[in-house]
Amino acid sequence: MDMKKIESKWQRKWEEEKLYSFNKKNIDKKFYCLEMFSYPSASKLHLGHWYNYGLTDSFARYQKMKGYEVFEPMGFDAFGLPAENYAIKTGIHPETSTLSNIETMEKQLKAMGAMFDWDAEIKTCMPDYYKWTQWLFLKLYDRGLAYRKAAPVNWCPKCQTVLANEQATEGVCERCGTQVIKKDLTQWFFKITDYAEELLNGLDGLDWPEKTKLMQKNWIGKSTGGEILFRTESGESFRVFTTRADTLFGVSYVVLAPEHPLVKKIMTKDREKDVLAYIEETAKQNEIDRLSTTREKTGVFTGAYAINPANGKKVPVYAADYVLYSYGTGAVMGVPAHDERDFLFAQKYGLPVNVVVKNPSGDESLPYCEDGVLTDSGEFDGMTSAEARKAVLARLASEEKGGEKTNYRLRDWLVSRQRYWGAPIPVVHCPKCGIVPVPYQDLPVLLPKDVEFRPDGESPLAKCSSFMNVKCPCCGGDAKRDPDTLDTFVCSSWYYLRYPDNKNDEMPFDPEIVNKMLPVDRYVGGPEHACMHLLYARFITKALRDMGYLKFDEPFRALTHQGIILGPDGYRMSKTRGNVVSPDTYIDAYGSDVFRLYLMFGFDYTAGGPWDDNGIKSIAKFVDRVERIVTKVNGYIPEKEYVPDKDAKDLLFAQAYCVKNVDRNMSDFSFNTAVARLMEFVTAIYKYDGLPNKINAVLLKAIDTLILLLAPCTPHFAEELWEMRGNDQSVFLSPYPVCDEAALAKDEIELAVQINSKVKCKINVSKDADDEAVKAAALADETFSKILGGKQIVKCIVVKGRLVNFIVR
RNA sequence: GCGGACAUGGCGGAAUUGGCAGACGCAUAAGACUAAGGAUCUUAUGAGGCAUUUCUCGUGCAGGUUCAAGUCCUGUUGUCCGCACCA
Numbered sequence: 001m002d003m004k005k006i007e008s009k010w011q012r013k014w015e016e017e018k019l020y021s022f023n024k025k026n027i028d029k030k031f032y033c034l035e036m037f038s039y040p041s042a043s044k045l046h047l048g049h050w051y052n053y054g055l056t057d058s059f060a061r062y063q064k065m066k067g068y069e070v071f072e073p074m075g076f077d078a079f080g081l082p083a084e085n086y087a088i089k090t091g092i093h094p095e096t097s098t099l100s101n102i103e104t105m106e107k108q109l110k111a112m113g114a115m116f117d118w119d120a121e122i123k124t125c126m127p128d129y130y131k132w133t134q135w136l137f138l139k140l141y142d143r144g145l146a147y148r149k150a151a152p153v154n155w156c157p158k159c160q161t162v163l164a165n166e167q168a169t170e171g172v173c174e175r176c177g178t179q180v181i182k183k184d185l186t187q188w189f190f191k192i193t194d195y196a197e198e199l200l201n202g203l204d205g206l207d208w209p210e211k212t213k214l215m216q217k218n219w220i221g222k223s224t225g226g227e228i229l230f231r232t233e234s235g236e237s238f239r240v241f242t243t244r245a246d247t248l249f250g251v252s253y254v255v256l257a258p259e260h261p262l263v264k265k266i267m268t269k270d271r272e273k274d275v276l277a278y279i280e281e282t283a284k285q286n287e288i289d290r291l292s293t294t295r296e297k298t299g300v301f302t303g304a305y306a307i308n309p310a311n312g313k314k315v316p317v318y319a320a321d322y323v324l325y326s327y328g329t330g331a332v333m334g335v336p337a338h339d340e341r342d343f344l345f346a347q348k349y350g351l352p353v354n355v356v357v358k359n360p361s362g363d364e365s366l367p368y369c370e371d372g373v374l375t376d377s378g379e380f381d382g383m384t385s386a387e388a389r390k391a392v393l394a395r396l397a398s399e400e401k402g403g404e405k406t407n408y409r410l411r412d413w414l415v416s417r418q419r420y421w422g423a424p425i426p427v428v429h430c431p432k433c434g435i436v437p438v439p440y441q442d443l444p445v446l447l448p449k450d451v452e453f454r455p456d457g458e459s460p461l462a463k464c465s466s467f468m469n470v471k472c473p474c475c476g477g478d479a480k481r482d483p484d485t486l487d488t489f490v491c492s493s494w495y496y497l498r499y500p501d502n503k504n505d506e507m508p509f510d511p512e513i514v515n516k517m518l519p520v521d522r523y524v525g526g527p528e529h530a531c532m533h534l535l536y537a538r539f540i541t542k543a544l545r546d547m548g549y550l551k552f553d554e555p556f557r558a559l560t561h562q563g564i565i566l567g568p569d570g571y572r573m574s575k576t577r578g579n580v581v582s583p584d585t586y587i588d589a590y591g592s593d594v595f596r597l598y599l600m601f602g603f604d605y606t607a608g609g610p611w612d613d614n615g616i617k618s619i620a621k622f623v624d625r626v627e628r629i630v631t632k633v634n635g636y637i638p639e640k641e642y643v644p645d646k647d648a649k650d651l652l653f654a655q656a657y658c659v660k661n662v663d664r665n666m667s668d669f670s671f672n673t674a675v676a677r678l679m680e681f682v683t684a685i686y687k688y689d690g691l692p693n694k695i696n697a698v699l700l701k702a703i704d705t706l707i708l709l710l711a712p713c714t715p716h717f718a719e720e721l722w723e724m725r726g727n728d729q730s731v732f733l734s735p736y737p738v739c740d741e742a743a744l745a746k747d748e749i750e751l752a753v754q755i756n757s758k759v760k761c762k763i764n765v766s767k768d769a770d771d772e773a774v775k776a777a778a779l780a781d782e783t784f785s786k787i788l789g790g791k792q793i794v795k796c797i798v799v800k801g802r803l804v805n806f807i808v809r
Numbered sequence: 810g811c812g813g814a815c816a817u818g819g820c821g822g823a824a825u826u827g828g829c830a831g832a833c834g835c836a837u838a839a840g841a842c843u844a845a846g847g848a849u850c851u852u853a854u855g856a857g858g859c860a861u862u863u864c865u866c867g868u869g870c871a872g873g874u875u876c877a878a879g880u881c882c883u884g885u886u887g888u889c890c891g892c893a894c895c896a
Binding site: 678 | 810811812813815820821822823824828829832833847848849850875876877884890892893894896
């Protein structure tokens with residue numbers, strides 16, 4: 001079959017007939033199938049695109065045939081760093097390159113033969129989309145969920161520019177190799193932490209991979225403990241967060257994060273030089289260095305002392321970079337006897353090690369980090385760690401020196417980017433009125449086209465005076481726009497809401513439509529988004545719900561992660577390694593259906609694996625084999641009034657078995673086994689056709705069933721075969737085959753017979769034989785009794801439909 | 810360092826969730842058809858035991874639970890992924 005020809009033939013027909021446009025009349029049967037949209041890159045569609053989009057499309061086609069009104073939209077996450085970097089290098093405007101890339105990708109995606117509803121397409125870099133991204137920002141601002149605070153950025157002193165983490169690996173600028181430093185800028189944050197508890201609890205009800213839920217759970221990182229107030233001698237105070245309040249009497253020092261504002265306040269004159277040097281040194285550390293546990297702990301004494309609120313003891317205050325300003329209170333108490341890190345720190349700086357928790361086993365080696373029994377802790381002596389944690393915090397609470405506290409690892413979401421190619425932050429800074437949100441009717445704040453984005457120390461937009469200078473919407477006086485753009489994760493945090501109502505210019509979406517179309521019934525994308533994107537989208541959904549726009553709590557009811565297709569050498573494909581496999585050569589040689597079918601068959605979908613050439617040949621052979629039998633059988637004139645014989649019953653069994661399994665496998669993304677069952681069915685059809693005088697309705701029905709089952713996997717090919725069979729409408733308008741359970745029922749079933757749990761022989765028994773009958777049948781079996789050889793049976797276990805196990809002595 | 814996942818023939822991978830390990834395919838071998846076969850069809854194919862109506866071993870390694878373990882538990886090794894030293 002000429003695959004190229006039939007591909008374009010059917011793609012044209014599908015488009016003409018609008019076969020895949022969502023019909024709103026059937027909204028009550030909707031199935032929203034969403035693939036993570038893609039970044040419009042300059043290179044062609046790669047294997048990963050095919051693997052994600054092609055196979056999920058097969059899943060969507062399966063759902064369509066199951067009777068759902070499928071909504072499968074596609075779009076582009078079109079803002080972002082690469083286009084801007086490309087522009088800096090080549091001088092080509094990000095909009096030009098992005099839109100041209102989108103055009104190329106659209107063509108290729110259409111050639112894939114997926115049922116994307118292109119009427120619903122969105123491009124996040126277009127004003128009709130980012131207008132609503134800005135709307136979202138303002139809504140969050142109105143609700144107090146967007147706020148500004150100082151936060152460090154990676155700064156290259158030579159390039160005079162902010163760097164993304166990926167541009168500052170190993171602590172140096174990727175462009176010039178200069179040591180990257182941290183610089184504080186006032187930036188916008190979304191208060192995702194307000195939703196920490198709900199984001200955590202909501203995971204339970206989701207049909208998501210367990211490991212993804214676990215990763216989000218760890219990312220949110222709830223920990224219950226307490227906050228304890230320490231006071232310095234000079235009268236300043238600060239809180240520490242601890243999960244081990246039971247060790248409070250063992251504190252021998254406290255540590256502030258070097259960025260903690262109090263450090264500079266409380267340091268003594270004689271320590272000033274050392275402390276400032278240390279703070280500067282810390283600013284140079286990139287996160288990865290600071291994360292390394294193998295690195296020696298460093299710190300600096302501030303010269304100040306704090307009072308332990310439990311026992312009034314004076315302890316030194318240190319600044320050390322193993323404490324993070326962003327977590328908890330940015331301050332911790334040091335208990336060297338009962339914490340690994342504190343122990344090392346104390347050894348290095350000669351600090352006392354006070355044992356306050358005894359190991360019940362009597363072992364006195366330190367540090368002892370488990371729970372135990374309190375000692376040297378005043379009134380709390382003799383309590384267990386668990387009791388003491390409560391009691392200590394209760395006493396502190398009564399004295400207003402602390403209390404119980406739940407902390408989350410989750411940080412607020414920093415959304416400011418000092419970049420050009422993104423949605424402008426719709427805020428005006430007025431010298432009189434301060435921060436003034438742009439009025440809703442003035443949206444979108446258009447991204448100016450004529451901007452110098454080569455780095456020279458300022459945000460690209462900051463240099464664009466026509467953009468920056470505005471009248472304050474509040475007082476009408478001269479004011480400046482915010483020069484930053486929004487993180488692209490903001491664009492992708494709500495796009496699934498825009499698809500169903502993408503042309504709405506009154507609202508980002510009509511709540512009435514969206515509340516019917518959402519949540520997404522199946523979301524498919526890479527596991528790399530487990531924590532960031534998926535968490536942001538969940539947060540935005542909940543925030544919009546609380547504003548009254550949405551009536552559901554979670555955006556994605558079910559989630560599947562596809563695996564990664566590796567190079568033939570087993571490594572991740574990369575240009576530097578030279579192991580990149582391009583889909584194009586295979587598609588040219590075999591067609592897109594064969595390519596798709598191989599991707600289905602050759603891998604465990606969620607695991608992925610190395611690419612293998614031989615596999616695709618075998619799939620091409622299989623497709624030929626199907627074509628041959630369909631062509632052959634198509635000429636048959638079936639025998640009239642045929643009564644199925646034993647052979648026909650075997651074929652009917654094979655058919656029912658195939659339908660049942662393929663149906664289940666397709667719904668589970670278990671594509672490889674679905675294809676395996678189809679192969680078996682084809683073999684059964686060949687076998688039947690090979691017998692004499694078998695031209696009858698059973699055979700023709702089997703052929704049609706095969707085409708229907710195959711349709712989601714090889715859409716063009718199946719359409720062509722379906723047409724050959726004399727059908728005049730699309731195969732995708734036919735219902736999915738239903739398993740004939742009666743054909744599956746066998747009167748007799750085979751059981752394995754075990755002696756001492758080892759299979760010795762097989763017996764056939766009636767399908768509804770009870771345990772006693774099974775046992776009797778086994779004992780009556782000649783082969784079995786010979787093997788048993790009169791040994792004494794101690795016990796007999798019957799597993800219905802599977803086996804019978806005799807335990808003998 | 811912490812967290813998570815994974816480990817099954819020569820290879821990709823199955824295994825109805827504790828019940829006959831190796832489905833399906835690749836590769837390999839033999840045969841059939843043929844002028845020819847890199848097409849097609851049939852058969853065989855975990856390892857071993859002088860070998861086929863018999864047995865032994867076998868799911869990274871070492872233990873354990875169970876009538877029964879690839880599957881559950883403990884320990885261990887290796888590979889991959891994520892990370893914000895999380896107090």
